[in-house]
Amino acid sequence: MFLLAVSIDTDPELLLARVLDGLRFGSGYGALALALVMIYKATGVLNFAQGELALLGIYIAWAFSVGWGWPIIVAVILAIFITATLAAGIERTIIRPFDPSNHLPLVIVTLGLFLAINSFVAVTWTTDLKALPSMFPSGNVFAVGVAHLTWSGLGMFITVFAMLGAVTLLLNRTKIGLAFRAVSSNIESAELVGIKVGQTLQFGWALAAAIGTLAGALLVPELQVLDPNVMLSTLVFAFAGAALGGLDSPKGAVIGGILVGLIRNVVVQSVSFIPSELSVGAAVFVILLVLLVKPSGLFGSSKVVRV
Amino acid sequence: MTPRTIVEGSALHRRIQGANWSLSILLVAILPFLVAIPLKPSVFGNSYTIGLGNVNEAIAWAVAVLGLNLLTGFNGQLSLGNSFFVGTGAYLTGALVQTYHWSYLSTLVVVIPVCLAIGLIVGVPALRIQGLYLALVTFGLAAVFPTIVKLDQLDRFTNGSNGLNIESKLLPPDWMPIQGTLDAVRKIPLIGDWTGTESFSSRQSEAIYAYFLVVLIAAASFLLARNLVKSRPGRALIAIRDNEIGAEVSGINLSLYKAGAFGASALLSGIAGTMLAIDKGFVSPDDMGINFAIFLVVGLIVGGSANLKGSLIGGFAVIFVRQWATQTKEVPLLGWELNGPYGQMVLGVLLIGLMFAMPGGIAYGLTRIRARIYRVVPDIHHDGATSG
Amino acid sequence: MSEALLHVSDLEAAYGAVKVLHGIDFTVNVGDISVVLGANGAGKTTTLRAICGQVHTSGSIAFHGAEIIHEATADIVRRGIAHVPQGRGTFPELSVTDNLEAGAFVRKDSEINDDIEKWLEIFPVLGERRGQLAGSLSGGEQQMLAVARAMMSRPRLLLLDEPSLGLAPIIIEDLFGRLAAINADEGMTMLIVEQNANLALAVASHAYVLEAGTIAISGEPEVLSGDEAVRRAYLGY
Numbered sequence: 001m002f003l004l005a006v007s008i009d010t011d012p013e014l015l016l017a018r019v020l021d022g023l024r025f026g027s028g029y030g031a032l033a034l035a036l037v038m039i040y041k042a043t044g045v046l047n048f049a050q051g052e053l054a055l056l057g058i059y060i061a062w063a064f065s066v067g068w069g070w071p072i073i074v075a076v077i078l079a080i081f082i083t084a085t086l087a088a089g090i091e092r093t094i095i096r097p098f099d100p101s102n103h104l105p106l107v108i109v110t111l112g113l114f115l116a117i118n119s120f121v122a123v124t125w126t127t128d129l130k131a132l133p134s135m136f137p138s139g140n141v142f143a144v145g146v147a148h149l150t151w152s153g154l155g156m157f158i159t160v161f162a163m164l165g166a167v168t169l170l171l172n173r174t175k176i177g178l179a180f181r182a183v184s185s186n187i188e189s190a191e192l193v194g195i196k197v198g199q200t201l202q203f204g205w206a207l208a209a210a211i212g213t214l215a216g217a218l219l220v221p222e223l224q225v226l227d228p229n230v231m232l233s234t235l236v237f238a239f240a241g242a243a244l245g246g247l248d249s250p251k252g253a254v255i256g257g258i259l260v261g262l263i264r265n266v267v268v269q270s271v272s273f274i275p276s277e278l279s280v281g282a283a284v285f286v287i288l289l290v291l292l293v294k295p296s297g298l299f300g301s302s303k304v305v306r307v
Numbered sequence: 308m309t310p311r312t313i314v315e316g317s318a319l320h321r322r323i324q325g326a327n328w329s330l331s332i333l334l335v336a337i338l339p340f341l342v343a344i345p346l347k348p349s350v351f352g353n354s355y356t357i358g359l360g361n362v363n364e365a366i367a368w369a370v371a372v373l374g375l376n377l378l379t380g381f382n383g384q385l386s387l388g389n390s391f392f393v394g395t396g397a398y399l400t401g402a403l404v405q406t407y408h409w410s411y412l413s414t415l416v417v418v419i420p421v422c423l424a425i426g427l428i429v430g431v432p433a434l435r436i437q438g439l440y441l442a443l444v445t446f447g448l449a450a451v452f453p454t455i456v457k458l459d460q461l462d463r464f465t466n467g468s469n470g471l472n473i474e475s476k477l478l479p480p481d482w483m484p485i486q487g488t489l490d491a492v493r494k495i496p497l498i499g500d501w502t503g504t505e506s507f508s509s510r511q512s513e514a515i516y517a518y519f520l521v522v523l524i525a526a527a528s529f530l531l532a533r534n535l536v537k538s539r540p541g542r543a544l545i546a547i548r549d550n551e552i553g554a555e556v557s558g559i560n561l562s563l564y565k566a567g568a569f570g571a572s573a574l575l576s577g578i579a580g581t582m583l584a585i586d587k588g589f590v591s592p593d594d595m596g597i598n599f600a601i602f603l604v605v606g607l608i609v610g611g612s613a614n615l616k617g618s619l620i621g622g623f624a625v626i627f628v629r630q631w632a633t634q635t636k637e638v639p640l641l642g643w644e645l646n647g648p649y650g651q652m653v654l655g656v657l658l659i660g661l662m663f664a665m666p667g668g669i670a671y672g673l674t675r676i677r678a679r680i681y682r683v684v685p686d687i688h689h690d691g692a693t694s695g
Numbered sequence: 696m697s698e699a700l701l702h703v704s705d706l707e708a709a710y711g712a713v714k715v716l717h718g719i720d721f722t723v724n725v726g727d728i729s730v731v732l733g734a735n736g737a738g739k740t741t742t743l744r745a746i747c748g749q750v751h752t753s754g755s756i757a758f759h760g761a762e763i764i765h766e767a768t769a770d771i772v773r774r775g776i777a778h779v780p781q782g783r784g785t786f787p788e789l790s791v792t793d794n795l796e797a798g799a800f801v802r803k804d805s806e807i808n809d810d811i812e813k814w815l816e817i818f819p820v821l822g823e824r825r826g827q828l829a830g831s832l833s834g835g836e837q838q839m840l841a842v843a844r845a846m847m848s849r850p851r852l853l854l855l856d857e858p859s860l861g862l863a864p865i866i867i868e869d870l871f872g873r874l875a876a877i878n879a880d881e882g883m884t885m886l887i888v889e890q891n892a893n894l895a896l897a898v899a900s901h902a903y904v905l906e907a908g909t910i911a912i913s914g915e916p917e918v919l920s921g922d923e924a925v926r927r928a929y930l931g932y
Contacts (some may be wrong), residue, residue, distance in 0.1 A: 046439050048446065094659055103439055104660050106383060108608060111387070111601050112662070114653030115833060117578075118598075121648035175800070185786035192747065193848060194772035194801035232597060236450045239443055279453050284447030291436050291444060301788060303765045 015236065017147035018266045024153040024235075026261015027160040030221030030254035032238035033245065035212035038255040040242070042204035045106045049113035050212050051235030054115055055228065057083040057213030058220050061124050062132050072133045076217045080210045084219070087209030091202040100187060108241045122228040134221035163211060164254045171250070174188070176203060177211045231282050237264065240283035243290045246300020256298065260286060312682040320367045320683060330544035338362065339518040340492040357437055358585060359514040361630055366521045367582035369622025372606035373615070374575030379604075380451035381536060382568040382611035383548030384433065386529045388445030391452045392422050392431075392573040394595030396580025398456060399592045401471040402464040411477060411585050412520065418577045426573025449600040456592035466525045466561035470591030477585060521582045528575055533615055535571065545613075596652065602629075605658045611668030620669050628653055696722040700852055700884050702744070706754035708738070708745045715741045717908040718754065723852065723901075728878050728885045730916070732896040733905035734928075739888040740781055743854045746886075747771055747778050759851065773801045777850035779841045781857050789828030791821050792838055798847030807847075814843040819875075835866035841874075846877070852884050853877075858893040865905065867891065871898055896920055918929050 027115045032054060035246030039047040089115065098105050136155035140148040161307040171177040179200045182190040191197055219234060220226050241260040245252025263286065274282070290297055313320050345358035358533050375389045399416040399421060429448070433441055456465045465471055479485060489507060492498070507515070535541050543564050545553040569595050584590055610621025629650030634644055663674050701723040708716040714740045723729045733739045745752045748768045756764045756930040763771055777798075778784075786794050792811055799807045815822035818839045824832060829840055838858055846854055858874070859867040875898045877883050889895035896902060904912040906924060912925060919925045 008377055021313050044439075046443055048442075089888065094663075097663070105666070107385070107439060107442060108604065109659050109662055110603055112658035115598070115605070115658065117655075119648040119651035120656065123645075123649060123652065126647070127476055178793065178797055179800065181789055182786050182800075185788040186784070188749075188780060189784045190797075191749070191768045191788055192772065192778045193797050194769045195797075195845070196767075196769045230483045233450060236447055239447070243443065275458055275460070277454050278451075280447075281451045284444070284451050287447050288432060288444055291440050292432055295436075295440065295876070 005110070013145035013147050015270070016144065019205060019262065020149055022148055022224060022262035023258060023267060024150075024156060024261070025219070026115065026241070026255070026258035027157045028209070028215055028222065028257070029234065029237040029241045029260050030257025031160045031163060031215030031218060031232060033166065033241035033253035033257040034160075034214055034250055035215060036238055037169070037240045037245075037247060038204055038208040038211065039248055041248045042180060042183075042201055043093040043100060043103075043106070045103050045110065045241075045248075047208070048107065048109050048235075049110040049117060050208065051112050051231035052117040052121075053087060055121055055231040056086070057209070058132060058216040058226065058230075059121050060092065061213075061217055062130055062226060063125070065133055066130070072135050076135060076214065079217070080213045083213045084210040086204040088202050088206040091205040092198075095205070096198050096201070100197075118228055125228075127228055130226040131224065131273045132217065132220045132226050133181035133259070152221065156222070158217060159214070160168055160254060163214065164250060167207075167250050170207075176200070180204060203250055220256035236280055237261070237283050240286045242283075242297075243287045244297055248292035248298030248301060249299035252297055252299030310679055312681050313681050315579060315683050315685045316534055317686070323681075329631065333448040335522060337495075337678065339515045340489050341498065343507060343515055344505070352637055353635050353639070354630065355634045357627075357630070359511070359518055361626055363514065363518055363521050363586040364583065365623040365626040366518075366525045366587055366664075367579050367622070368603075368625055369619045370525050370582060370608060371579035371603055372610060372621040372625075373528060373532055373577055373618035374579060375603045376615070376618045377532060377535070377544075377575065377606050377614065378568050380617075381541070381548065382565065384441045384565065384568065386445045386569075387442050387570070387604065388429075388448030389572065389603050390595050390597070390600035391448045391575050392426060393580040393583070393599065393603075394421055394452045394456070394590075394592075395425060396577030397584045397590045397595065398465055398580070399577070400581040400584040401473050404475050404584070405471060405473050408475065411475075411581070412487060415524075415578065415581055418581050418685060419574055421579075423570045423574045425513035426570040426576075427566055429573070430569025431562075433569060434562050434565055436606070446597065446600075447598045450587075453592040453596045455693060456595070465592070470594075471534070473588045473590070474582060477513050477517050477520075477588075481511050483516060483519075485512050485515055490658025514690045517585050520585060524582055525576060528578055529619070531573075532575065532618075533610070540564065540567070548613075601656060605654045607668075608658055608661055608666075609668055611670030614668065614670040616673075617670035619670050624657075624669065625654065628657060636673055686687035697726065699723070700759060701886070702755075702757040702763045703742075703746070704755045706742070706745055708750045708752045710741075710750065715750075715908055716745065716752075719905070719908070719910050719917075721903050721913065723886050723909060725884055726878075726882055727900040728875070728887060728898050730899040730902045731886070731888045731905055732890070732892050732902060732919075733888075734890075736907075737890065737905040738854060738908045739905055740856055743778060743780075743790070743823060743856050743886070746854060747776065753780055764790060769801075772848060775849075775851035776843060777845035778854040778856065779838075779845045779850050779856060781860060782912060784793065784841050785829040785832075785837050785844060788828060790828055791815075791825045791832075791840060794844050798844035799849075810847055810849075814846060815897050817877075818843055823848055827872050835862050835870070836865075840860060840869060842874070842877075843869075846881075846883070850883075852886065855885060855887045857888055859894065860889065867894060871895075 029152055032051065036047060036050050039045060039050065041140025051254060060077060060082055061075040061079035064070045064078055065072045069279050074172070094109055095106065101230065133275030134152045136152040138151065141154050142149055171181060179190070179195045180203065182193065182195055183197050183200045187197055220230060237260050242253050243256070244259055260283060263282055268274050268279045268282050313323070339359055339362070342362060343359045345356045348355050353521055371389065371393050374392065375386060378384050378386050385533050396418045399418045401409060403409040403414045403417060404411055438446055455461070455528070485507060543554065543559045544560060546557065547561060547564055551561065606621030606625045609624045610619070611617025632650040632653040637643065637647065661668065699851070704716045704720045706716055709712065719742065731739050731742060734801065741750060744750045747757055748771050749764055753766055754764065755762060758774055758776065763774060764915050781905045786797060789797065793809045797812060799810065814823060820836055821840055821843060824836065829837060832840060858870055862870065874885065878885060888904055896919060900907050900917045902914065902916045902919050903910050912919065912922065
């Protein structure tokens with residue numbers, strides 16, 4: 001049965017390779033976690049369909065780039081606009097009619113979306129394996145033995161932090177950002193200062209879908225496989241990242257995602273008695289541990305209320 | 308039309324109840340013989356197959372939905388991870404039958420305590436995790452299950468990602484008068500003609516035996532759940548769902564009941580897993596993932612949350628709606644060709660639609676329709692004397 | 696005779712099947728402080744929520760001559776009605792200055808920052824805590840912030856829902872003094888709902904008593920203070 005002798009790989013090159021992999025995948029998880037956090041911050045709802053919305057975006061990008069032969073960057077930008085529009089439509093038609101303060105029915109609606117979008121993708125593009133081209137040039141920035149930093153890995157890392165910067169600026173420096181923060185803090189008061197709550201939440205959904213699609217378009221080429229189930233485990237890693245960083249903190253989402261990537265690629269693979277197939281299990285363990293020990297995560301706000 | 312008022316416990320009421328029960332039991336007894344040779348109706352150019360396997364699967368699902376109902380419907384803890392418990396039950400049965408040559412039924416001796424224990428273990432940390440966070444953790448649980456099954460170390464029991472084929476057959480005992488009953492059913496006018504004229508093959512006899520097994524297990528499970536829900540602990544579960552703080556200050560031990568709800572839910576789910584293994588003779592890791600868990604939520608909502616009959620309806624709805632959608636190859640009148648996992652899409656849309664149109668589920672809708680025909684009122688003159 | 700800013704007639708409001716307001720009529724004149732008194736459940740809060748389009752209503756609400764009864768809350772705010780809801784109504788996760796900026800959400804002019812400074816001077820206690828999150832302020836400070844936040848929209852009518860709720864007497868007195876000052880200095884018209892009748896009547900120019908969803912008595916505050924029944928029911932002496 002199991003051999004419970006703990007042995008840890010300490011080969012420095014291998015370790016460096018794993019750290020680089022962890023940073024690469026982790027920034028992808030962080031990007032999807034950022035999308036989850038945007039919805040959670042605005043509405044208090046965990047959007048279980050976020051990964052599938054991204055999946056739809058990825059397949060749209062695939063159709064434009066591989067199917068029609070357009071440049072991948074153009075294809076991804078188009079896919080981002082299409083999924084953002086779609087998400088805005090979803091918010092308007094099947095989210096807004098529900099009471100925003102009752103979260104359970106809303107979560108169940110996102111589960112229905114999960115099933116519907118997942119099978120829509122499988123029906124439209126079949127379940128055959130596909131490959132999405134990377135937006136970045138191939139090749140290495142540097143290589144040390146087995147460890148190498150690829151241009152795509154570096155590009156991904158930079159893109160994700162640029163995205164975080166853009167979201168932070170949007171939230172703190174623009175009027176729609178102020179409306180977004182006001183709505184997430186107190187819906188009734190937001191209405192009373194003249195903010196159109198529905199439209200603000202719609203904007204949140206569109207933005208989250210756009211972020212999610214970009215996250216998928218960054219991550220899927222690195223995973224080197226595209227099928228309708230590709231976002232399933234990714235969503236679990238992203239949830240773990242969001243929980244670790246604090247479910248209402250954009251900065252926490254990205255950092256949490258990267259930490260989860262490091263846990264997946266460095267910790268799980270270096271410690272011999274954890275089978276590497278259990279990396280999803282490690283992510284779930286992170287979620288459980290965070291929620292038990294510090295539910296607000298590393299950067300999240302425990303609701304500040306003083307009476 | 309004003310509904311007719313019927314006094315509870317009156318002769319008429321008892322006659323209606325008696326008729327309901329007799330009809331139900333008769334239907335349960337005859338049904339397998341009607342569909343053992345699969346019906347192949349053709350509607351608008353689409354041919355469908357309805358066989359006993361679908362019925363058995365639906366009954367197993369009804370028990371799985373029942374398990375979720377205890378936890379989510381009655382106790383208010385949203386679980387997206389009940390597929391973990393169902394999968395555990397299915398794989399335990401599969402491995403014990405395949406590797407250790409146990410009989411199917413005897414595996415329940417292991418499945419029940421193991422699933423109960425896993426449920427309690429999951430239930431304890433769940434005490435500290437509220438609302439949507441619990442959905443998140445259990446969602447992770449559902450995602451993890453297939454990866455555990457696929458572990459190399461367990462390959463010997465689970466056969467990894469290929470899925471576990473259980474070769475042992477479920478032979479009906481000699482005393483079971485399957486052919487005799489079939490002959491009798493064929494003598495019923497109109498209905499009897501459906502069953503054709505051929506004798507049953509051994510596979511069909513096995514399916515009929517499996518049917519009666521799952522019906523018995525399901526009946527026991529629903530009876531157990533009914534007694535639980537109507538008892539003092541059951542009221543405590545509902546009280547916790549409706550107002551946790553209120554329940555706690557009324558002296559209800561939250562930890563005990565919330566963990567207990569997880570245990571009971573896992574127990575029933577594990578039994579459902581055994582039933583699925585009996586029905587299909589095959590268990591696959593990717594069937595037991597997140598989609599399975601969400602289908603259970605579909606069953607819960609479509610049938611009716613916190614409603615026992617709703618679980619039965621929900622189980623059948625999930626299986627037959629999916630079956631119907633998958634077998635529909637062409638949209639009637641429009642001529643569009645369909646191919647792929649449409650069943651899942653329809654269930655997703657159905658879930659969203661039900662949240663809008665009938666949040667109480669089909670069971671609630673049926674109750675409202677019945678209330679338009681007749682209404683049962685308690686007998687105020689003999690209060691207490693007529694109970695029991 | 697002064698000009699009517701808000702004219703409510705035959706206003707009915709219901710939460711689902713439960714009817715709370717049974718056809719009430721009242722008027723708020725420009726520059727006045729009107730006060731609505733009444734016991735718990737009389738429909739005071741509902742009256743304010745109805746004016747802001749937050750409950751299902753029928754009847755007529757004319758603001759500055761325009762019918763607003765079927766307008767959305769956000770549009771009503773744009774017309775110049777600001778509402779300080781019961782229980783503060785600040786944004787706890789936003790800083791004091793962000794709260795004030797959010798209050799000016801409907802404005803498009805360039806004087807927003809000047810206004811923020813102005814209100815931080817009028818309420819110096821907020822000025823000292825400008826970077827602090829609103830949720831970390833004390834109850835009295837939060838109420839001041841809620842009033843300042845409402846004033847940031849440069850409204851023509853300020854609605855206040857039980858501003859004294861849960862505050863210490865000395866703070867309540869201070870708050871009402873400031874409200875009277877805002878009324879005098881800015882010419883701000885106010886409609887205040889209160890249970891603390893003594894203080895409210897002291898600043899009011901007109902008062903209404905709401906009872907079980909209808910207006911039982913209305914008149915000058917001196918008249919109401921003099922009325923034996925009102926005194927016993929609402930003033931407690």
